[in-house]
Structures are given as structure tokens and as C-alpha cells.
Amino acid sequence: MADTAQAQELVYLVTGGCGFLGEHVVRMLLQREPRLHELRVFDLHLGPWLEELQTGPVQVTAIQGDVTQAHEVAAAVAGAHVVIHTAGLVDVFGRASSETIHEVNVQGTQNVIDACVQTGTQFLVYTSSMEVVGPNIKGHPFYRGDEDTPYEAVHKHPYPRSKALAEQLVLEANGRKVRGGRPLVTCALRPTGIYGEGHQIMRDIFYQGQRLGGRLFRAIPASVEHGRVYVGNVAWMHVLVARELQQRGALMGGQAYFCYDSSPYKSYEDFNMEILGPCGLRLVGTRPLLPYWLLMFLAVLNALLQWLLRPLLLYAPLLNPYTLAMANTTFTVSTNKAQRHFGYEPLFSWEDSRTRTIGWVRAMDGSAP
Ligand SMILES: NC(=O)c1ccc[n+]([C@@H]2O[C@H](COP(=O)([O-])OP(=O)(O)OC[C@H]3O[C@@H](n4cnc5c(N)ncnc54)[C@H](O)[C@@H]3O)[C@@H](O)[C@H]2O)c1
Numbered sequence: 001m002a003d004t005a006q007a008q009e010l011v012y013l014v015t016g017g018c019g020f021l022g023e024h025v026v027r028m029l030l031q032r033e034p035r036l037h038e039l040r041v042f043d044l045h046l047g048p049w050l051e052e053l054q055t056g057p058v059q060v061t062a063i064q065g066d067v068t069q070a071h072e073v074a075a076a077v078a079g080a081h082v083v084i085h086t087a088g089l090v091d092v093f094g095r096a097s098s099e100t101i102h103e104v105n106v107q108g109t110q111n112v113i114d115a116c117v118q119t120g121t122q123f124l125v126y127t128s129s130m131e132v133v134g135p136n137i138k139g140h141p142f143y144r145g146d147e148d149t150p151y152e153a154v155h156k157h158p159y160p161r162s163k164a165l166a167e168q169l170v171l172e173a174n175g176r177k178v179r180g181g182r183p184l185v186t187c188a189l190r191p192t193g194i195y196g197e198g199h200q201i202m203r204d205i206f207y208q209g210q211r212l213g214g215r216l217f218r219a220i221p222a223s224v225e226h227g228r229v230y231v232g233n234v235a236w237m238h239v240l241v242a243r244e245l246q247q248r249g250a251l252m253g254g255q256a257y258f259c260y261d262s263s264p265y266k267s268y269e270d271f272n273m274e275i276l277g278p279c280g281l282r283l284v285g286t287r288p289l290l291p292y293w294l295l296m297f298l299a300v301l302n303a304l305l306q307w308l309l310r311p312l313l314l315y316a317p318l319l320n321p322y323t324l325a326m327a328n329t330t331f332t333v334s335t336n337k338a339q340r341h342f343g344y345e346p347l348f349s350w351e352d353s354r355t356r357t358i359g360w361v362r363a364m365d366g367s368a369p
């Protein structure tokens with residue numbers, strides 16, 4: 001828990017605080033933000049684990065609410081010094097409509113900005129995504145690029161489009177006067193594919209491998225690099241950026257930072273095997289077992305089935321044309337902007353990140369649904 005020797009005076013609000021990333025941000029704040037007095041956790045669905053946090057020195061306030069409801073957001077934001085806005089609809093599988101994704105990710109973010117302005121909250125950190133940059137629909141590689149690398153960002157899919165619009169809103173809001181006359185200071189963090197304890201897709205792939213007798217079948221060439229970052233480091237970056245934004249607003253305000261750490265550059269599947277291999281799974285094939293055209297045919301078929309079945313049931317498999325394109329396009333970052341601007345160093349080494357994630361997967365063994 002926080003070092004109580006320092007004055008505990010700050011009120012933080014974490015939207016989406018019960019999600020995969022949000023829970024790590026909440027726990028990290030309690031461990032590493034000594035000036036915290038109250039931590040508000042705002043989410044559509046509150047987790048039972050919040051109960052166990054109520055016994056520490058920091059007042060943890062659970063708020064069940066919806067970011068699309070401006071009055072609920074304003075009530076939660078009022079009196080907060082800092083807002084970390086991680087709430088979002090993460091959907092590249094066609095589970096939600098594009099209107100709903102826009103409503104939550106874009107209008108929800110606008111509501112958060114408006115609430116800061118109306119109630120006088122000065123610091124706003126937004127969880128953006130690598131997808132505001134790419135991969136683009138043309139499949140152009142982004143090979144170990146940084147925040148200044150030129151890239152043709154073209155957003156057709158509702159999720160990346162919504163993240164890009166929301167990020168733009170947040171960054172453009174930097175400098176707006178909030179109630180009381182001070183300027184709003186904002187910035188955006190852009191994680192690549194996050195992994196770690198609680199990662200739903202890793203869980204799904206693990207169970208799928210178990211159902212297939214401990215095997216997964218290679219679908220993506222090993223040469224395609226996909227950026228990954230450990231959830232603990234993403235959470236730490238949020239905590240640090242929120243703290244430093246209060247001291248270095250002139251430099252950091254209006255900036256976007258990729259989230260990075262020392263996780264290795266690998267294909268999506270080869271990276272997963274770094275975790276799932278020690279948990280008993282094997283990746284079959286050194287090359288994709290099916291040709292790309294056949295995978296694309298299956299992906300399109302899945303999209304068609306999703307559309308046809310929609311009136312009856314929700315069919316949302318991992319493979320669709322968008323996820324196939326993502327998995328097949330190199331997108332990795334190599335940058336030190338966060339280190340230069342606010343002294344970020346990953347808190348967890350690759351070995352720690354991997355060990356922690358393996359421990360979490362192993363604990364699920366035998367509990368397949
Ligand atoms: N998972 C990744 O690989 C990844 C990568 C880059 C960026 N991100 C971003 O990180 C953020 C968190 O993602 P995650 O992976 O933890 O997803 P998640 O789905 O686990 O968490 C999102 C949380 O937001 C909440 N939420 C959704 N709609 C809401 C609403 N209308 N009002 C209030 N709360 C709502 C959900 O209940 C959930 O707890 C998102 O903004 C996402 O775009 C995620």
C-alpha cells in the first residue's frame with residue numbers, strides 16, 4: 001500500500017477500472033501513488049475484488065456508471081484531481097454495432113472531457129491504442145517505428161476509427177480552460193497488444209489449445225512482427241504519466257506516447273507460445289498450415305455467417321478479415337519518448353512479465369469451460 005509518510009491529498013478517478021487493464025491500474029495506483037487520498041473506480045460492471053481494497057489507507061470508492069451518460073460521468077469526476085480514462089469497448093470481432101462502439105469510445109470520451117471542464121479537473125490521461133496509427137487496411141508494415149514515424153493511417157474498422165477520434169478529442173482538449181480558469185492538461189497512451197494476468201484472448205486461446213489436445217496450428221508466418229506489452233508496465237506507465245503530467249504539463253500536455261517494454265518482437269502466435277508453451281501447448285508447423293488465400297476465404301465466410309446469424313445468435317469467432325489482416329501485418333514500436341519526457345522505465349522485466357503471465361495461465365489449467 002501507499003507510503004503514508006507523504007501527504008495524502010489527491011483524488012483519482014479510473015474509468016473502466018474493473019477491466020483487464022483498469023484493474024491493474026487501480027492496484028498499481030494503490031501500491032505506487034503515495035499522495036493518493038481517494039481512488040474512485042468507475043465502471044459499467046463492478047468487480048467483487050474491489051471489496052478487498054476497502055481496508056487500506058486509501059478510500060476506494062466504487063461507482064457503477066456508464067460513460068455514455070454525461071450526468072453520471074460529471075458526478076464521478078467532480079472533485080477529482082486526475083482522471084485516467086481507460087473505459088472503452090474493445091471489439092474487433094463484431095460483437096457490438098459500430099454505433100455502440102462510437103457511442104462508448106467517442107461520445108464517452110467527450111463526456112469525460114466535458115466533465116473535466118465543467119467540474120474543474122485539470123489532468124486527464126487517456127488510454128488510446130496502437131491502432132490509432134495502424135496497421136492500416138493496406139497492410140503496410142510499421143517496423144519498430146516511433147511516435148514520429150510517418151505512416152498512412154487509414155481507419156475503416158469501427159474500433160480503430162473510434163480510438164483515433166477519441167484520441168484526437170483528448171489531445172485537442174489540452175489547454176482548454178477548466179472551471180476555475182486553469183488549463184486542462186491531457187495526454188494519450190497507446191499500448192500495443194497488451195498481455196498478462198486477466199487477458200481474455202490469451203485465456204480463450206489456451207482453452208482452445210487444450211480442446212485440440214494440447215496443440216495450436218500455425219496460421220501466421222513467423223516473420224510477421226507484432227508489438228506486445230505487459231499489462232503491469234502499461235499500468236505503471238499510466239500511474240507515472242498521471243503523476244508527471246502534474247509537474248511537466250508544458251512538455252507532456254497534448255502528447256501521445258506508445259506503451260513499450262522489453263517484451264520480444266515476435267509474431268502474434270510465437271509470442272503467445274512464450275507463455276503457452278510452458279503451460280503445455282505446442283504450436284504445430286514452422287509455416288502456416290493453410291495458405292493465406294484459404295484463411296482469408298474462411299475469414300470472409302465467418303463474417304458472412306456472423307451477418308446471416310445475427311438475428312438468431314451472436315457468432316463472433318477470433319478469425320475475421322480484420323483480425324487476419326492485423327495478425328498478418330508487421331506492427332512494432334521502438335521508442336524512448338516516454339523515457340525522455342517523464343522518465344519511464346518498465347517496472348517489470350520480460351522475465352518477470354512472462355513468469356507472472358505463465359503463473360496466471362497455469363492456475364487456470366483444468367478449469368476449461
Ligand atoms: N487489450 C489490449 O490489448 C489493448 C491495447 C491497446 C489499448 N487498449 C485500450 O485499453 C482500454 C482497456 O482495455 P481492456 O483490454 O482492459 O478492455 P476491457 O474490456 O477488459 O476493459 C474495459 C472496461 O471498460 C468498461 N466499460 C465498457 N463500456 C463502458 C461504459 N459504457 N461505461 C463505463 N465503463 C465501460 C468495461 O466494463 C470494462 O471493465 C480500452 O480503452 C482499450 O481500447 C487495450
Ligand SMILES: CC(C)CCC[C@@H](C)[C@H]1CC[C@H]2[C@@H]3[C@H](O)C=C4C[C@@H](O)CC[C@]4(C)[C@H]3CC[C@]12C
Nearest residue numbers: 090092129192193219268318319323324326327
Ligand atoms: C489468424 C487468426 C486466427 C489470428 C487471430 C489473432 C487476433 C485475434 C489478434 C491478432 C492481433 C490482435 C490485436 C492486437 O494485439 C492489438 C489490439 C489493439 C487493442 O487496442 C485491442 C486489441 C487488439 C485489437 C488485438 C485483438 C486480437 C488480435 C486481432
